[in-house]
Each structure stands twice: as C-alpha cells, then as structure tokens.
Amino acid sequence: MKGRLSLVSFMAVLFSFSIILGGCGSKAESNASDNNKKDDEKTISIGYQKGNTLNILKESGILEEKLEGKGYNVEWREFVQGGKVLEALYTGNIDFGHAADGPGIFAQAGNKPLVYVGADLPNPEGVGVLVHKDSGFQSVEDLKGKKIGALKGGNHHYLAILAVKDAGLSIDDVEWVFLEDAAQLRSAFETKKIDALATYDPFFASAEIDLDTINLTEGKDYGYPNRTFYYANVDFNKEHPELVDLVLNAIDESDQWANKNKPEVVKLISKALGIDAKVIERATDRRQYAVERVNQDMIDAQQKQADVYYEIGLIPEKVDVSKDMPINE
Incomplete structure (x- = not known):
C-alpha cells in the first residue's frame, strides 16, 4: 500500500x-x-x-x-x-x-x-467560526447584529446556527451572508465585508494559517459530530x-x-x-x-x-x- x-x-x-x-x-x-x-x-x-x-x-x-x-x-x-x-x-x-x-x-x-x-x-474540529483578531469580538454573543458569511446549508452553516443559539441569540439576531463558494467567502472575510467567517476544512485551516484570527467555537461542544x-x-x-x-x-x-x-x-x-x-x-x-x-x-x-x-x-x-x-x- x-x-x-x-x-x-x-x-x-x-x-x-x-x-x-x-x-x-x-x-x-x-x-x-x-x-x-x-x-x-x-x-x-x-x-x-x-x-x-x-x-x-x-x-x-x-x-x-x-x-x-x-x-x-x-x-x-x-x-x-x-x-x-x-x-x-x-x-x-x-x-x-x-x-x-x-x-x-x-x-x-x-x-x-x-x-x-x-x-x-x-x-467536529474541522469546522469553525472565525473573526479577525483585531475585530474586538471575543465570543459568539458579540456577533449580535453582525454579518456571518457561510455557504447555505453547509456543515459550517449548521455549526454557526448551533453556536448562535448556544450563545442565547436567535438566528435572526445576526445577519447571514450566503455566498456561492469558499473563495468568495474568503475574499469577503479578508476585505471585512463580513464580520465572521463560518468555514470548513481545508478552507478553515487555510484561513487560520494565512490570517490573524480567533476561532470563536474552539473547544465548544455543540453536539455536532x-x-x-x-x-x-x-x-x-x-x-x-x-x-x-x-x-x-x-x-x-x-x-x-x-x-x-x-x-x-x-x-x-x-x-x-x-x-x-x-x-x-x-x-x-x-x-x-x-x-x-x-x-x-x-x-x-x-x-x-x-x-x-x-x-x-x-x-x-x-x-x-x-x-x-x-x-x-
């Protein structure tokens, strides 16, 4: 082999x-x-x-x-x-x-x-919700009224929904920005057209390596395998x-x-x-x-x-x- x-x-x-x-x-x-x-x-x-x-x-x-x-x-x-x-x-x-x-x-x-x-x-570690380190956001609660980018219906979208609910927010308390592919999401995040990036490997790993970010869902158990x-x-x-x-x-x-x-x-x-x-x-x-x-x-x-x-x-x-x-x- x-x-x-x-x-x-x-x-x-x-x-x-x-x-x-x-x-x-x-x-x-x-x-x-x-x-x-x-x-x-x-x-x-x-x-x-x-x-x-x-x-x-x-x-x-x-x-x-x-x-x-x-x-x-x-x-x-x-x-x-x-x-x-x-x-x-x-x-x-x-x-x-x-x-x-x-x-x-x-x-x-x-x-x-x-x-x-x-x-x-x-x-579960292959998905996450990232924010820029200089954004001032320290928790998912801080995303109330902010823009979260995702691919609609994806595993990372689902994780972000669970995270928002776990933070005591409703899904309507944030603004969802649905784009067509991972490249568009990355671009929107880099240019700060969205406040948070819900993403998945290998694009998740790429953003972590290339950008100065905080993973707001790291270490959290949302019951999502x-x-x-x-x-x-x-x-x-x-x-x-x-x-x-x-x-x-x-x-x-x-x-x-x-x-x-x-x-x-x-x-x-x-x-x-x-x-x-x-x-x-x-x-x-x-x-x-x-x-x-x-x-x-x-x-x-x-x-x-x-x-x-x-x-x-x-x-x-x-x-x-x-x-x-x-x-x-």
Whole structure:
C-alpha cells in the first residue's frame, strides 16, 4: 500500500485543476450524469470527490484487489460536490458514493431514493467560526447584529446556527451572508465585508494559517459530530449487500493506512486539491480516518440537523432520516 500511495507525483496530471466549487462540472461528472450507464453487471461504479477518503481508496488499489477474486471491476467517477454525487446515485448512474450530511438531508427532503450505509468518524474540529483578531469580538454573543458569511446549508452553516443559539441569540439576531463558494467567502472575510467567517476544512485551516484570527467555537461542544456519510443506490444495496460491506471494509483498511501515514496523505491531497501542504497538514492532523456503520447516535445527530434545517426553512417539510438509515445489526 505504501509503495502505491507514495507515487503521488503522477497525480499532477490527474488533478490539475482547483478544488474551488461552484464552477462547471468535469468531464467525469458529465459522464456520471449521463443516463446511459454501462450495463455491465460486474462493474461497481463509485462516485468520489477530490481529496476525500474515497480518493485515498482509489489511489490505494485496495478495493480492486478485494473485488478481483469476485470477478468485479471498479469504475471511478469524479464529481465536484456531494450533491452531484447523490444525484448520480439516486438516478442509478453510480452504485456507491460519499457526501456530507447536508446533501443527504436535502435528498431525503426531495424524496430521492438512497441508503445511508456508513460514515467517517466525527470531525467536529474541522469546522469553525472565525473573526479577525483585531475585530474586538471575543465570543459568539458579540456577533449580535453582525454579518456571518457561510455557504447555505453547509456543515459550517449548521455549526454557526448551533453556536448562535448556544450563545442565547436567535438566528435572526445576526445577519447571514450566503455566498456561492469558499473563495468568495474568503475574499469577503479578508476585505471585512463580513464580520465572521463560518468555514470548513481545508478552507478553515487555510484561513487560520494565512490570517490573524480567533476561532470563536474552539473547544465548544455543540453536539455536532460533523460526519461525512457513505451512501448506496437503493437497488444496489438490496441486491448486493455483501458488496456494500466489502467496499466499506476496503475504505476502512485504506483509512487505517492513512492514520499511520499522514505525511503521504498530505502529499496526495495537497496535489489533488492544489492547496499548500501546510494547510492540508493542519486539516489532516486534527482528524482520524475510519469507517463506522450506521448506529443510533448517527441517526439522532442527523435527525437533529434535519429538524433545524426544517425550522429555518432550508427544507420544505420534516424529514424522518431513519427511513433511509438502517442500523447494521
């Protein structure tokens, strides 16, 4: 495994463009949204985003090794964001994918068919609310009447909502500024067009390293695990539960390698995203890699988030997340 992943130099060809979201989809994404999916029953199609754990698995070759004896091939399809991964999943263009908690809630609210099959370990330190050190703000309470920038519905937006409520404020006590991508958020924060920046790794780590900031949510427990989930196509999960289990086991094996070889992971992700290695190192050092199967704690946290999204009008109706989150016995 180490030999394969240390050869990251070839990644410059594969990953030649930026992580910044909001742009046009890649050729791979376009292919993924094509309804003419291959009718090869011996191919597992997996949707991934650059820099995440499935990206690490892809480079490891572990999944291909596990499937070879069963006569299956792997088709990797790249997407620029989690919502697009799930769209391909519920339209039957991929069998398995990885996306954050919010896209799953939005898909369920739209009655889109999918199944949660597992998740990464919690990463609460991977999101935060930053202010400039010279702003005079010392706590979230100080943000009353001030502008908080976020990407609407993102994990960092949810964290900021929890922080505002925990401070005894209502969500209407602050002014929310929703921008289109992380680059716009960073620019608005640097030029002080917003007072506080709700953000997420690796952009969170980048702002901490490049700017003189205070993290107002550091050390606070808001009951938010900040998980990223693994999802399966409903039919694929029903017809091939043993393959879903095999994929999850392969991810966990790759994750355990990643925990022991973080410098190699930093090199891989830095090249994949085109982001300075120091930033990726900071983001990587504050998380642990592993796969957890669906459990009640996961369901409870996701339900709480879905209820908040309904309360503030992000989704049109209440969602029972448990209907698509079967607990692994």
